[in-house]
Amino acid sequence: MPTILDKNFKPQSREVKYLGRDFNQIKQNLIDFAKQYYPKSYKDFSDASPGMMFIDMASYVGDVLSFYIDYQFKEGIIEFAEERKNVINLAKYLGYTTKPSKPSVTTLDLYMIIPSKRNLDGTFEPDERYALSISEGMESISSTGVSFLTMDAVDFSLKSELSPRTDEVFSRNDAGEPDFYLLKKSVKAYSGKKITTSVIVNSNTPNLRIELSEDNVIKILSVKDADNNNWYQVDYLAQDLVQLPVENNQYNFEKFSQFKSTVPNIIKFLRTNRRFTVEVDENNKTFLQFGSSTDNIEEELLVPNSDSLGVGFSNISKYNLTLDPTSFLNSTSYGLSPFNTTLEITYVVGGGINSNVNVGDITRVTSINFIELQDYLSSEVGLVNTIKTSLRIENSISAVGGSGSETIDEIKQNAMFNFAAQERIVTKDDYIARVFSMPSEYGKVSKAYVTTENDLYTNNTSYIPGLIDVNNNIIVDAQNKDFRKINFEGINPNAVNLYVLTYDTNKNLTPINEALSYNLRNYLSKYRMLSDRVNIIDAFIINIGVNFTILTYSNYNKKEVLNNCITAIINFFNVDLWQISQPININQLELEIGKIEGVQSIANLEIVNITDSGYSNCEYDIPSATKNKIIYPPIDPAIFEVKKPNIDIKGKVL
Numbered sequence: 001m002p003t004i005l006d007k008n009f010k011p012q013s014r015e016v017k018y019l020g021r022d023f024n025q026i027k028q029n030l031i032d033f034a035k036q037y038y039p040k041s042y043k044d045f046s047d048a049s050p051g052m053m054f055i056d057m058a059s060y061v062g063d064v065l066s067f068y069i070d071y072q073f074k075e076g077i078i079e080f081a082e083e084r085k086n087v088i089n090l091a092k093y094l095g096y097t098t099k100p101s102k103p104s105v106t107t108l109d110l111y112m113i114i115p116s117k118r119n120l121d122g123t124f125e126p127d128e129r130y131a132l133s134i135s136e137g138m139e140s141i142s143s144t145g146v147s148f149l150t151m152d153a154v155d156f157s158l159k160s161e162l163s164p165r166t167d168e169v170f171s172r173n174d175a176g177e178p179d180f181y182l183l184k185k186s187v188k189a190y191s192g193k194k195i196t197t198s199v200i201v202n203s204n205t206p207n208l209r210i211e212l213s214e215d216n217v218i219k220i221l222s223v224k225d226a227d228n229n230n231w232y233q234v235d236y237l238a239q240d241l242v243q244l245p246v247e248n249n250q251y252n253f254e255k256f257s258q259f260k261s262t263v264p265n266i267i268k269f270l271r272t273n274r275r276f277t278v279e280v281d282e283n284n285k286t287f288l289q290f291g292s293s294t295d296n297i298e299e300e301l302l303v304p305n306s307d308s309l310g311v312g313f314s315n316i317s318k319y320n321l322t323l324d325p326t327s328f329l330n331s332t333s334y335g336l337s338p339f340n341t342t343l344e345i346t347y348v349v350g351g352g353i354n355s356n357v358n359v360g361d362i363t364r365v366t367s368i369n370f371i372e373l374q375d376y377l378s379s380e381v382g383l384v385n386t387i388k389t390s391l392r393i394e395n396s397i398s399a400v401g402g403s404g405s406e407t408i409d410e411i412k413q414n415a416m417f418n419f420a421a422q423e424r425i426v427t428k429d430d431y432i433a434r435v436f437s438m439p440s441e442y443g444k445v446s447k448a449y450v451t452t453e454n455d456l457y458t459n460n461t462s463y464i465p466g467l468i469d470v471n472n473n474i475i476v477d478a479q480n481k482d483f484r485k486i487n488f489e490g491i492n493p494n495a496v497n498l499y500v501l502t503y504d505t506n507k508n509l510t511p512i513n514e515a516l517s518y519n520l521r522n523y524l525s526k527y528r529m530l531s532d533r534v535n536i537i538d539a540f541i542i543n544i545g546v547n548f549t550i551l552t553y554s555n556y557n558k559k560e561v562l563n564n565c566i567t568a569i570i571n572f573f574n575v576d577l578w579q580i581s582q583p584i585n586i587n588q589l590e591l592e593i594g595k596i597e598g599v600q601s602i603a604n605l606e607i608v609n610i611t612d613s614g615y616s617n618c619e620y621d622i623p624s625a626t627k628n629k630i631i632y633p634p635i636d637p638a639i640f641e642v643k644k645p646n647i648d649i650k651g652k653v654l
Helices: 023-037 050-075 084-093 316-323 325-330 381-389 408-421 428-436 453-457 514-525 558-572 586-594
Strands: 105-118 124-126 139-142 147-150 166-172 178-191 193-201 209-215 217-224 230-233 241-247 265-271 275-280 285-290 341-349 362-367 392-395 447-451 474-477 482-485 496-503 534-538 540-552 599-609 638-641 649-653
Touching: 023 050, 084 408, 105 147, 105 381, 124 178, 147 193, 193 209, 209 217, 209 341, 217 275, 217 285, 265 514, 428 447, 428 496, 428 514, 496 514, 514 534, 540 558, 540 586, 558 586, 558 649, 586 599
Parallel strands: 230 275, 496 534, 540 638, 540 649
Antiparallel strands: 105 124, 105 178, 105 392, 139 147, 139 362, 147 178, 166 178, 193 341, 209 285, 217 230, 217 341, 241 265, 275 285, 362 392, 447 496, 474 482, 540 599
């Protein structure tokens, strides 16, 4: 018999089958294994034998282990996970926070009565000195008990295309003259109830975690401690820079205050250690997670410093502190944790399918805050109180969109989409989407177009330029049929060019103002890549008019047909539908006119450039830019606009 010392001795190898996963397969593999390798040791494989009892028990354990290994592996992949708790946690790792519920949204019509005033010409109009302003967050309630909060402030003194207001005479004096006017403004509102709770924090606890008592918390409005310090919500605890809206007035921003009507707030960034994140669990409970530090330690002492790496080996503790990632937990790198204080937390709860209400159900105001009144109104307390109490509300449309918490499938999809975006700007579409997602409180960009210098001047033979704007230093190179920008100070030729426009109070396209440009630049800085440079440039506006002649059928009213054609052209050139660098398809325009009942044929149709006073001074050679009945825009991004449709569209009937 060979011994272990025998050089020819080889241990017997044993074949193990790994494919058996369930009870029966494991049992059969164990029986085969025993028969093959222990043929003389055990031969009784009947179900009643003691040996089979142990084989059954081993098969049972193997089956259970196999199941849970497979199950846990599956639950660790968001695409295949089934337990809501696991899906929420996996979504959190992808940077997505689940939504407990969705609020319904509606439009509230607000009515207010103010005195009239007589003009010098003897006419009457509302005395806007008495038109009050209402802060954002006005609370109202429906007949079914659903609370709503307004999304924006309402200023009754503003009246423009961007902030419309309707006026009508409310009452007249004995002489038949208007003495009071009824003003109407509209504002968006969402379902939700504002709740304020106090939490006493005595213990010095790093990574403090606070659970809010109510379910379905839609939004955290504010968190303040006993010393009136604000704590700010962030996406992750390492984010020490928060974005804050600061009211645009002459005291805060003298330079930008002239643009207050269109840019009510200016973006400011605050570097703070007082911050928290919001988490939602599988039961729709909301938690506030605070930082790890309870002492305001100087961060420079603990944050890794590339200059200290590889030096000072004699001081091992300093070297280890620089490299040890756990050292961040003892610093303010992840923010502070409150202690020995009382936190006042204000938040909004609501949403759900029950928050959808019918037209006219919201009629009662439960909480309102009028913005600080002008000094000249302080002596007219009685009249001011009458104006305040005259406020009435009603929802002009149904409140819709309310739904319950996200389903598991919705969480999966939203998390993966969110991870793909990663809160960053990479592509041109990313830039456009991010520009239009900037909150309206910082101003509104109406048109946006992204390109680079190479995109503009390389292989653009299909464009036929002809734009000349001396004031903007644009010239035409007749030989190369090309534009060239010159003397643009501060423009980085290697950067992304973001061309933007906004609307003025009459909803005409206009360059953005300094305040909006400032906000846009700061807003994008949070999302753009570190190496990206962005030039924010005003796109060119080419004002155009339409001259046309039609032939109508004899049995139709010529004037009515002509008016319908003008309406069709106005709709075709609706500024909301047009984008920067979009060409004009004359064939499509003729088709829209041809659809009008009574039109027999189009005798003539001409698009002309208008550069009169009150219009853009951009001159454009439209005939040279027309090819195959398509008017191409210039290489430098520009947009076509019919500024005054009622004047610039002229038609006649043969």
